[in-house]
Structures are given as C-alpha cells and as structure tokens.
Amino acid sequence: MAQPLFKFTASSLLCVVAVALISWSFQVTESAIGVNWGAVSFHRLKPSTVVDLLKDNKIPKVKLFDADPDALRALMGSGIQVMVGIPNEMLATLSSSTVASDLWVLQNVSRYMVKGGADIRYIAVGNEPFLSSYSGQFQSYVMPALLNLQQSLARANLAGYVKLVVPCNADAYESSFPSQGTFRPELTQIITQLLQFLNSNGSPFVVNIYPFLSLYGSSDFPQDYAFFGGTSHAVTDGPNVYYNAFDGNFDTLIAALNKIGYGQMPIVIGEVGWPTDGVISANLTAARAFNQGLINHVLSNKGTPLRPGVPPMDIYLFSLLDEGAKSVLPGNFERHWGIFSFDGQAKYSLNLGLGNKLLNNAKNVEYLPSRWCVANPSRDLNDVANHMKLACGVADCTTLSYGGSCNGIGTKGNISYAFNSYYQLQMQSERSCDFDGLGLVTFLDPSIGECRFLVGVTDTSSSAFEPYQRWLTFWVLILWVVLVFIM
Template sequence: MGIFSKAFVLLLVLVSLLYMVFSVNGIGANWGTQATHRLPPDVVVRMLRDNGIQKVKLFDADYDTLKALGKSGIEVMVGIPNDMLASLAGSMKAAEKWVSKNVSSHLTTNNVNIRYVAVGNEPFLATYNGSFLRTTYPALQNVQAALIKAGLSNQVKVTCPLNADVYASASGLPSGGDFRADIHDFVLQIVKLLSDNGAPFAVNIYPFISLYSDPNFPIEYAFFDGNSSPVNDGGTNYYNMFDANHDTLVWALQKNGFGNLPIIIGEIGWPTDGDRNANLNYAQRFNQGFMSHTTGGKGTPMRPGPVDAYLFSLIDEDAKSIQPGNFERHWGVFYFNGQPKYSLNLGTTNSGLVPASGVQTLEQKWCIFRPNAKLDDPQVAPTVSYACALGDCTSLGYQTSCGSLDVQGNISYAYNSYYQINNQLDSACKFEGLATVTRSDPSVGSCKFQIQIKPYYGGAAQRLRSIQKTLCSILFLVLFLWTTQ
C-alpha cells in the first residue's frame, strides 16, 4: 500500500472515530432539582458518568451541584432563573458579580467544565403574558458583557432556552416558519446577539405537549417509527413532529438572515405518569426513537448532521408546579431514587441505563387508611385534600399508574405520599385518627406506594452540623476535664 493510500485509510479511520465521539457526545440531560428529597449531587454525578452522559443542563447555579461536577469532565450549561432576569438586566455590576461567583470561581477553583450560561428558561412562554419580554435581552446582553470582561467569552457561550411556541407557520408547513408576530423583534434581538458571539439558539421541543393540548393530534406523528402519514413540504416529506418543528425554526432563522445559526435542543422527552398518554411504554418508545433517529448523524431535512440535544429529564421532581399538568413531576428517565424506569440505550454503555449507587432509603413502612375507619367519616375529604396539597397525588388521575385504585387505595396513597415526604414522622400519619402505619407494602399492580430516600441537606447544612458536632465535642471535653479536677 502506497504512502498516500495509507494516509487516506488513516484519515478515514480518524474521521470515523471523530464521528463516533461526536455522535455519542451529542446527548445530554437536564438535571432539575425541584424535589422534596434530592439525590445527593455526588450520587447524581456518578450516575451521569456511569451512563456515559457527557453533558448536563442545570436550571440554576447551585454551589453543591456545580462543585460535585468539578473534575468530572462533564460539560455544563449553568442556568439563570427567570426571577433573576430583572436584576441582571438592570445592573451590569450584578451580572459581573453573578459571572464571577457562578462561572469564574467554579472554572478556576473547582475545575467545572462550564460551556454555556442559559439566561432564563422559556421566558417568552405565552402563559407568562409578556412578564419577561423587556428584561430577557438586557440580561443576556449584560451576562455576555460580563463574560467578555472576565476573559471567558471564547470558552463559555450564552444562550436563552426558548419554547417552540416562539415560532409558528401560517401554512402549517416548516417552510412557512417565522417568529411569532407579537414577539418577533424581541426574538431577533436575541438571535443577533447569539450570532454575533458565536453562540447557539436553544429550543425546547415537546411532541407530548402537542398531543396533550390537541385531542386531534395524530399520535403516530409524535414518534419516530415512520408509521404516520408524511407531511409533504414542497417535495420534502416529514414523518415525525420533531423534524417538522425543528425545521420550522430553521426556516424562521433563514428568513430573518440567520440561516447558519447553530441550534441546540435544550429539552426533549416524554413523561411517564400524570396523564393517559404519559406512560412507560410511550416514554420508552419516544426517547429510544429519538436516540436512534438522532445519534446516527442523519439530522433533519433542513439540517443534516448530528443533533445536539439534552433529554428532559434525568430525574423525577415531585415539587414541580403542576399548573401545566400532573405529568410535570414525571419527566425523568430515572425515578426520584435513581432507579431506571425502563430500558433505554443511550449508545454510551452496553447494559442500558445504570442505576444510582449508594442511595439510602427510609424504613420499609407506609402510612395507609386505617382498615376499620369509615369512608363516610367527615374528616376523610379534608385530610385527603391536605395530604395531596402538601404531598404528591399526580399518579391518581384517570388512566395513570394508580388510576385503578379503589377509594381506600386512593386515600392510602395520599396519606402515604404526605408521610414519606415528611420523612415518616409519626405525626405525619395521624390524619384525625384515620391512618395507621404498616410494614406490608400496599402497592397494587402498576401503582407503587413509594418509600422516600433519606433527605439530603446540602453542603451548608452539613457544614453546620459538623460545626455543631465539633462544638458539642469541645463542650463535652471541657465538662469532662472540669468534673475530674
């Protein structure tokens, strides 16, 4: 074989290896923490690494979370919540302080691989009624300026994750895509800033929400199996909603002069409970279909090539707002305790999802409706309402995982949720004498009566407890020495 032939073969091998690396590293995960009992950050980071997940998107800049990600090599998108946009928009100093505390210090001191700052989260969502329209761009502008001042703008890029409702198509076809007329100028301001600074456009795409919102939505079009009737757009066929929605955005960017702007899928996934279409089978089908569809590097008709995406989400969050729907607390590919919900091949391991290790649970006991209690007791309704308001009853709806429970089962589920969230305190299983603790698992079929994990208090609380233990030890020593004199 001649030197040029050898060089060509070597080049092909290198290209193949690079392709494999980039196609594998294309998938990330959203790590939300709106839970009554968080998994310890070090446990989650180990779980990310065990599953070969190379990128993570956060919704805030929690110190313990970022510190745990230090030296892991995992790429991090750190988040700025919407309620901080006004202060960052109104003060350059506030932006500089935020960047110094939450980016610079973690990069240098904790060796966290921060690659993006997400300024806000879906701030132009129609349901916000324009609350963040006038603060999002100035906040983005100030954070970008702060990154430049800190000498980090080449290493860390800003973005602003937007919901797919910021664009639409008058024709119903991707080629008719443009940004919504009422927010057109606001979105273009952001797009231009991103383009000027080599930053990507982040968009959250949810076929499940389309199905949830529209009973006439063709369900097969949500998935990637090619079973739906294609949508023909000038000779281009679209067999699934993701490709069509993504390319509607591509057309919108192209029409406004930014056709080459990189796109990141900030959130995509399928919930497993809380709605009749939110179940394990559909979630597995959608997420595995998405993985197979995108990791092959095919991309979409308008954007061939690997797709950069973050699955939503990593872990269930039982304290999320259920205003959009009861499904909001069930997006995780892992349950709250770090156990996989279903088989999912991310293309990074040979064994599917790897569960979290070292997770400690509370005792094997549950709070249930007392067997001899009367269903017509006037305290039943108010105690169940109380338990559900402060617990999580989102699995009790029609055609959900616990939708087939009888009346006693519904009451017991509500009581147990409150009991577990309150760390199995005796006082949390009273309910006016209607409840009792049992050590026999009351789970029925698909309905699991959960046992909560032990609470994680965070670094600050741990340090406080350490100080308290030290002070107690000193006090004990002083008393010992004093009494032995």
C-alpha cells in the first residue's frame, strides 16, 4: 500500500486549518466604499450632522483634505476610519524640519487618537503634488516630508498604525494602451523612491481616476466607454479587452508599476465620481449610472484584466457633499460632485452596497427661514446686468450655465436665481435683497422643475474663515521652526 503524501498529526491539521482560514479571509475581503468630505462651501453643515450622515449610511471610511479640528472632533468615537490630509503648501515646511513634522503630528493626529477618539488610519501627504500643471513646484518636498513625518509617527508610537500615502493624479502615467503604461519620464525617479517608501512601510499607492474628465476634455472620447454598461468602443490590447475607461486607466497604472518592479502594490482609489450639474455631460442620470456601475463593478471582485479577482483595496467616492465655494477654473461642474447636495439631501438613489439600498438624508439640518429673493415683477429689469455680476461674482450661479439644471428658466428666472443665491449667502439679511429696488423677498418657493432655489443653512463652523485659518496654521509652523533654530 502506498504511503500517504502527508501524515496528518493534530498539530499539522491545525496548521492546515489556519492556512485555510487565512486564505479564506483574503478571498472574502471586499473593497470598502468610502467618501471624500470636502468643506469648501458657503453653506457648511455642522460637522456633527455630517458624521451622523456618514453613520446613517453605514459609510465606514472618510477622506479629508486637511486635518480640520471640528471634523476630527466630530469623528471621535464614530468608528469611522479617517484619512487626514496635508495641503501641498505645507510640504516645504514639513520637509525642512522634524520639529515641524513632530508638531504637525502632535496637533493633528496624536491629540485625536485617544481612547474613544478618532480612528485615523492614513495621512495624505499633499494632494496630487505631481500634477503636471504644477510644473514640479512641490516635487522636491514630497520625499523629505514623508521621511520626517514617518520619524514623527514613530516617536509618537503611531508608525505601525497610521500609514503615510501620497494621492496621485492619473496624469502621472501615460500610454496608448493599458499594457504599455509608464510613468511620465520626469517622475520615474521620484515615483520609484515613493514606491520603495510605501512598500517598506506597508502603505498602498493612492490614485485619483476621473473618466468624467476624459469625456469632458475630449470631444472624441466615446461616451459609453466612460460608464459600466457595455460599449461599442471597447479597447483591445493584445489578449485583453477593455469595456470601460476605469479598468483601462487602472491597468495602465498596473503596467507602469510593473515596469519599475512594484506590480503587486496595493491600490486605493482616492477620488472617483461624476458631477451632477454645470455642464452638458454632468447630470443626475449620468452621475447615478456611473457611481452605481462603479460600486457594482468593484464589489463584484472581478478585478481587471491585469489584476483579475483583485479589485482596489478601497475607493473613496468624490464626493460626499457639493462644495459651492470651489474654484470653477477646471469647469462649472467643479461645485457639483456630491452624492448629496450641500444640505445633506440625497440627489439620487444609490446603493453603496453597505446594507442600505437607498441613501438616507441628513437629519436635523438647521435651515434659514423659508423665504427667497426674486426679481421684482413690477420693476424694469433692463439695468440688472451689474447686479447680476455682483451676485454671481460672490455666490454660486454655475447651474445657470449651458447644460446646467437652471439653464432653461428664462431671463427673469436667471435674475431671480442669482439674487437668491446672493441673498442666502448673506444669511437672508434684508439689505442683500435690495439690488436698487430690483429684488423682492417672497415666501413662495420659486423653484422650477429640477432647478432648485436653495435656502441656506445656519452655519456655526465659520467656513468662510477656514482658508485663512489654514494659512495661519501654516505660518505659525514656520515661525515655530525659525524660533527653534534661533534658540
């Protein structure tokens, strides 16, 4: 009788079971669906309201673009995993001294990571610092800042738990076909250094992928290729066929990583989404189709041709809320990425795969009184141009642009929308609806179809001061470093 290949003792059986359990755990681990929480808004919800919104929708991960103390205090005890951010403008200071990095970690990480505190898992060191439009201005600061921050985390006994990452834009790599993906030549050296750092510290590579921007930026880009419902413009790349832009972009990155020896690097999608307003291709139907298709695709665990069965570790939808004070330099859509409107109301039905089949709206939102500012119907509006320019120069009028949800409401409707946007931004002060007698306060909602005339929310977080607060913190850090060296 032939001898068995393996002799099963009690201890060996335990080992086999352990290995099987470990293998099983890797197989059933699913990608997490998180969100980006930006705060560049005229009407900012209370952070506690936003955290309740995250919890009500069972969203397990959130990515911040800074280390806003109000947001971090609200996240304490929530169980939500957090990625905090460091603005690009702070990289130079953090790269220059471990005193500065120690102070930053103390103020923005350690103080919140107490018992029952915030669950900070990642620090995003910069935001797309290698973006080609920056012309390399932040590039030399990235690695020194990473090394200093890593030392600071180690001194704070957090290096094994909090991971440093650098969110990259997809323009960091390029190719005609996914399998030919390479990093931009001028980035090869620093990306290699970054990957060595990430790999040695157990951190993933974070990339932002936007098929919408590919569609918006090129009239030749096939619209159906941007989505996940099948396309008549599939891309054939050797034995692999790509049916959507996301997979093609993702595998271009995988090929680029392969070429410098890091093809197995874990990937996190730091930003991905579709806007709902401001231009012709941004609308509720398209946003729902893209986001739901993306979520279903990622959670199916199918992966991509170059990484079959291995989807991204996590994806962070861009974004949670609309941000009406963002720059429109990239396009009028920039203020309308949210799956929720500025006041936490769901824009469309979306199943995040987290237990809720529909999105739950924010609760206990504190609105201003239900009144609006509209064009006075009894006045001649021929001389309204300067008033419109004033209103839209301060408030958000991007929905009035071509392709926007309020584009077709007529001249008087446009004037009323502009007046009301300014009026709500000024917290409904009586004088802000004057416009030399051309404005009139009404208690009847002037919204028309999909064109919503907003009512502001009461803002206790003073978001208008936030940009100045960030710069103040930045210069305080510089002053601290200077004083330390002088002493």
